[in-house]
Amino acid sequence: MIDRKITQQISSAEDLAKVAAEQLEWQAQYQHRVFVCMGTACQSVQSGAVLAALQTEIKNKGRENECLVSPGGCQGNCASAPLVSVPEQDLLYQTVQPADVEEIVDALAGKPVSRLLCDNKGDFFSKQNRVVTNHRGLLNPESIEDYIAAGGFRALLKALAEFSPDNVVQELQKSGLRGRGGAGYPTGLKWSTVAKARAEQKYVICNADEGDPGAFMNRSVLEDYPFRVLEGMAIAAYAVGASKGYVYVRAEYPLAVERVTKAIRSAEKHGLLGNKIGSMSLDFHVEIRLGAGAFVCGEETALISSIEGGKGLPCPRPPYPAESGLWGMPTLINNVETFANVVPIITNGAEWYATIGTPRSKGTKTFALSGRIINTGLVEVPLGTSLRQMIFDIGGGVPDGHKFKAVQTGGPAGGCIPEEHLDATIDYETLMELGSFMGSGGMIVMDDSSCMVDVAKFFMQFCAAESCGKCVPCRVGTAHMHDMLDRITKGEGTMEELGQLESLCDVVKFTSLCGLGQGAPNPVLSTLRFFKSEYLAHIVEHTCPAGVCAPIGQDIRRPTCALSP
Amino acid sequence: MSVKTRAIRKIDAVKVPSDDKRWLIVAAAMRKHGSAQSALIETLHSVQSSFGYLDDIALAFVAHSLRIPLSKVYGVATFYSHFRLKPQGKHNCVICMGTACYIKGSVKLLQKVDQKYGLKVGNTTSDNQFSLLEARCLGACGIAPAGIFDGRVLGNLSPALVESQLDSWLKESTANETKSPS
Numbered sequence: 001m002i003d004r005k006i007t008q009q010i011s012s013a014e015d016l017a018k019v020a021a022e023q024l025e026w027q028a029q030y031q032h033r034v035f036v037c038m039g040t041a042c043q044s045v046q047s048g049a050v051l052a053a054l055q056t057e058i059k060n061k062g063r064e065n066e067c068l069v070s071p072g073g074c075q076g077n078c079a080s081a082p083l084v085s086v087p088e089q090d091l092l093y094q095t096v097q098p099a100d101v102e103e104i105v106d107a108l109a110g111k112p113v114s115r116l117l118c119d120n121k122g123d124f125f126s127k128q129n130r131v132v133t134n135h136r137g138l139l140n141p142e143s144i145e146d147y148i149a150a151g152g153f154r155a156l157l158k159a160l161a162e163f164s165p166d167n168v169v170q171e172l173q174k175s176g177l178r179g180r181g182g183a184g185y186p187t188g189l190k191w192s193t194v195a196k197a198r199a200e201q202k203y204v205i206c207n208a209d210e211g212d213p214g215a216f217m218n219r220s221v222l223e224d225y226p227f228r229v230l231e232g233m234a235i236a237a238y239a240v241g242a243s244k245g246y247v248y249v250r251a252e253y254p255l256a257v258e259r260v261t262k263a264i265r266s267a268e269k270h271g272l273l274g275n276k277i278g279s280m281s282l283d284f285h286v287e288i289r290l291g292a293g294a295f296v297c298g299e300e301t302a303l304i305s306s307i308e309g310g311k312g313l314p315c316p317r318p319p320y321p322a323e324s325g326l327w328g329m330p331t332l333i334n335n336v337e338t339f340a341n342v343v344p345i346i347t348n349g350a351e352w353y354a355t356i357g358t359p360r361s362k363g364t365k366t367f368a369l370s371g372r373i374i375n376t377g378l379v380e381v382p383l384g385t386s387l388r389q390m391i392f393d394i395g396g397g398v399p400d401g402h403k404f405k406a407v408q409t410g411g412p413a414g415g416c417i418p419e420e421h422l423d424a425t426i427d428y429e430t431l432m433e434l435g436s437f438m439g440s441g442g443m444i445v446m447d448d449s450s451c452m453v454d455v456a457k458f459f460m461q462f463c464a465a466e467s468c469g470k471c472v473p474c475r476v477g478t479a480h481m482h483d484m485l486d487r488i489t490k491g492e493g494t495m496e497e498l499g500q501l502e503s504l505c506d507v508v509k510f511t512s513l514c515g516l517g518q519g520a521p522n523p524v525l526s527t528l529r530f531f532k533s534e535y536l537a538h539i540v541e542h543t544c545p546a547g548v549c550a551p552i553g554q555d556i557r558r559p560t561c562a563l564s565p
Numbered sequence: 566m567s568v569k570t571r572a573i574r575k576i577d578a579v580k581v582p583s584d585d586k587r588w589l590i591v592a593a594a595m596r597k598h599g600s601a602q603s604a605l606i607e608t609l610h611s612v613q614s615s616f617g618y619l620d621d622i623a624l625a626f627v628a629h630s631l632r633i634p635l636s637k638v639y640g641v642a643t644f645y646s647h648f649r650l651k652p653q654g655k656h657n658c659v660i661c662m663g664t665a666c667y668i669k670g671s672v673k674l675l676q677k678v679d680q681k682y683g684l685k686v687g688n689t690t691s692d693n694q695f696s697l698l699e700a701r702c703l704g705a706c707g708i709a710p711a712g713i714f715d716g717r718v719l720g721n722l723s724p725a726l727v728e729s730q731l732d733s734w735l736k737e738s739t740a741n742e743t744k745s746p747s
C-alpha cells in the first residue's frame with residue numbers, strides 16, 4: 001500500500017501544523033484520488049479485493065505518480081456496497097467488482113462509468129448534516145497523517161494551550177451537548193461533576209458496547225474516526241483531571257477493535273497520547289477492553305464491573321460513577337459519539353454547535369436506518385428533524401409496495417411509533433412523550449408484514465435473555481411477560497391477562513434496579529398504546545392481521561390434537 | 566507470538582497444563598496485565614481465541630494463575646454469552662437475530678438450517694462439521710439479514726444462500742475424506 005508515514009514526535013501546535021501541511025502537500029501531488037470503503041459492510045462484499053485491484057491497475061498503467069488509492073470510511077448507504085468514491089469528480093460508484101476497476105481508472109478525469117454510478121446528490125445524502133461523520137468516508141481511517149492533515153488533534157492541542165480545564169467544561173456546557181448513549185444527560189454537567197471530585201486517580205471510559213440490536217452508528221464512528229474518539233477522550237481527560245482511559249468495545253466488532261488498537265499505538269508513538277501530550281502537562285494512557293456478549297454491560301455500572309474483571313452486574317446508583325466508578329474512583333463515562341462530538345465543539349466553538357438542533361436537543365445525531373426501508377444505512381441529521389423526513393426523504397420509504405406501519409427507536413427499551421406521529425421531531429423529549437426513547441440511534445422501520453405483538457414478544461425475549469438476574473422484577477417479570485405475550489400470539493391469551501400484562505409492565509418499569517428492567521416494558525406499552533387492535537385481534541378473533549403468527553385469515557391457535565383440523 | 570518459553574515458565578509460578586504452545590499465548594496475555602485479577606475476562610478471551618472454547622482444564626489454569634476462586638471464573642465464563650464451554654465444529658455459522666435481521670426474516674434462515682440439517686442454535690452437527698450460533702446484532706444491519714461464516718460477515722442472506730454456504734462446507738469435507746485414505 002502506498003502510504004506516507006511520519007516518524008516525528010509532535011510536541012506543539014506548530015509541529016502539528018507542519019505535519020498537516022506536509023501531508024497535504026504530499027496528497028496534492030496526486031492529481032487523482034480514489035477512496036474504497038473499507039467499512040464492515042463493504043468488506044463483507046470484498047471491497048478489499050477492489051482496493052487491491054485498483055492499486056494493481058494503476059501500477060500496471062504506470063500511473064502511480066498521479067493516482068492515489070486509499071482505504072476510506074463508510075459512505076452511509078452500505079446496502080450498495082462495495083462503494084468507491086472519486087472526490088474530485090464528486091462521484092460515487094456502487095456495487096463495484098474487481099473486474100470494474102479498469103473502467104474506473106480509465107474514467108478518472110474522463111467520462112464517468114455510468115452503469116456503476118450511485119446517485120450521491122439525492123435526498124439520502126443532501127438532507128443530512130454531517131458533523132461527527134463530516135469526512136463522508138473520504139479519510140483513511142488508519143492513517144494518523146491523514147487525520148492530522150484533515151485538522152486532527154488541533155482541538156486537543158488548542159484545549160491544552162488555550163483553555164483551562166474549567167474552560168473546557170464550560171465550553172461543553174455552553175454547547176448543550178447531551179449524552180449520545182441513550183438517556184441524554186447533559187455532557188458538560190457530567191464533566192463538571194467528575195472535575196469537582198477530589199481523588200488521586202480518575203478515569204475516562206468510552207462506552208462502545210453498542211448492544212442495541214439494529215444499531216451500528218458507534219461501530220461506524222469507531223471504524224472511521226478512531227483518532228477523533230481518542231482525541232475527544234483526551235480532551236475529556238484534561239477537563240476532568242484523569243490520566244487513564246478505557247475504550248470498552250464489544251467483541252462482535254473486530255474491525256473497530258483493530259482500528260482503535262492501532263490508533264492508540266500510533267497516537268502514542270507521536271506523542272499525542274501517553275505522557276506529556278504535546279509536551280504539555282497532560283498524561284493520558286488509553287487501553288482497550290473487550291466486551292464478551294452481555295447486553296447489560298452497556299449499562300455504566302455493569303460496564304465498570306466488567307472492566308474490573310467480574311460479571312457485568314449493575315449496582316444501584318447513587319453513587320454515580322462520576323463520584324465512585326472504576327476501582328471506586330471518580331469516573332467519566334460517555335458514549336463513542338459523545339466523545340466524537342467534543343472535537344468539533346472545541347474546534348468551532350460552543351456557539352456554533354448550539355445553532356444546530358432544537359432548543360433542548362442540540363447538535364446532530366447519527367442513526368442506523370434499517371428494516372423495511374429502501375435506503376438502509378448510516379445517516380446523520382440535526383436533532384429536530386422529523387421522523388417523516390428521516391424515513392421518507394432520506395430513507396426513501398418502504399419498498400415493494402408495502403405500507404409503513406411503525407418505526408422502532410431506542411432498542412429494547414424503546415417503542416414503536418405509528419404513522420400518525422411521523423411528523424414528530426427526533427429529539428430526546430418528543431420521543432420520550434411518544435413512549436419511545438432516543439437510545440443510541442437505531443431506527444428500524446416496519447411495514448404491514450410485521451405483527452406488533454410478535455415484535456413486542458421479540459424484544460421481551462431479548463430482555464429476558466439478557467436480564468442479568470440480579471433483581472427480581474426484571475429477572476422474573478421479563479420471563480413472565482414473555483410468557484404472556486407468547487400465549488397471546490398463540491391465541492391463548494384472555495382479556496383478563498392483557499390487564500395483568502399491563503400492570504406487570506408497571507411493576508417492572510418502576511421497581512427494577514437498572515435501565516434494562518426499567519425499559520423492558522416499553523415495547524409492550526408502546527405497542528399497546530398504538531396498536532391495541534392487533535392485540536385484540538389475537539385475543540378475541542384469534543387471528544394475526546399481519547400474517548406472522550399464522551397465515552392471514554387462519555386461526556392462530558395450535559390444533560390441540562394432531563387429528564383436529 | 567515471539568515469547569520465549571523458558572522466560573514465561575520462570576515468571577509464572579503456575580505451570581501451564583501441557584506443552585501446547587497455545588498456553589504460552591494465554592500466559593502472555595495474563596502477564597501483559599500483570600496477572601491482576603481484573604485480567605480475568607481478557608485472559609478468557611485469549612483462551613477462547615487460541616483454543617476455540619474454554620474447557621475445565623483452561624478454567625482451572627486461569628483460576629489458579631490469577632488466584633481467583635474457580636467458582637468465580639466459572640461464573641464469569643458462563644455469564645458472558647461470548648464464551649463457549651463446549652468444543653465447536655470445524656466450521657462456524659452465526660446468524661444474526663437482532664431486530665433489523667429479525668424484521669427482514671432471519672427466523673427463516675434458522676428454520677432452513679433446522680429443516681435441512683436438523684441443527685438448532687447452540688449445537689454442532691454430530692460429525693462436528695459445523696456449529697450454529699445466533700448473534701444479537703453484528704452491526705451490519707444495513708445489509709440485513711446478516712451472518713458470519715467462519716469469521717466472514719455476509720449480508721442480504723436468503724435461506725438458499727445459507728444452504729449453499731453450508732453445503733459447500735459439507736462438500737469440502739467429503740472431498741477431504743475421500744482424499745485422505747489414498
Ligand SMILES: Cc1cc2nc3c(=O)[nH]c(=O)nc-3n(C[C@H](O)[C@H](O)[C@H](O)COP(=O)(O)O)c2cc1C
Nearest residue numbers: 179180181207209210211298299300334335338515
Ligand atoms: C441496559 C443498558 C444498556 C446500555 N447500553 C449502552 C450502550 O451500548 N452504549 C452506550 O453508550 N450507553 C449505553 N447505556 C447507557 C449508559 O449506561 C450510559 O448512560 C452512557 O454510556 C453514558 O454516556 P453518555 O452520557 O455519553 O450518553 C446503556 C444503559 C442501559 C441501562
Ligand code: SF4
Nearest residue numbers: 469470471472473475
Ligand atoms: S433471595 Fe433469591 S433471588 Fe434474592 S439473592 Fe437470594 S436467592 Fe437470589
Ligand code: SF4
Nearest residue numbers: 469470471474514517
Ligand atoms: S433490571 Fe435486570 S439487568 Fe438490571 S440489575 Fe435488575 S435483573 Fe439485572
Ligand code: FES
Nearest residue numbers: 039042074075078
Ligand atoms: S461500510 Fe461501506 S458504505 Fe457503509
Ligand code: FES
Nearest residue numbers: 661663666703706
Ligand atoms: S440486527 Fe442483524 S446485524 Fe444488526
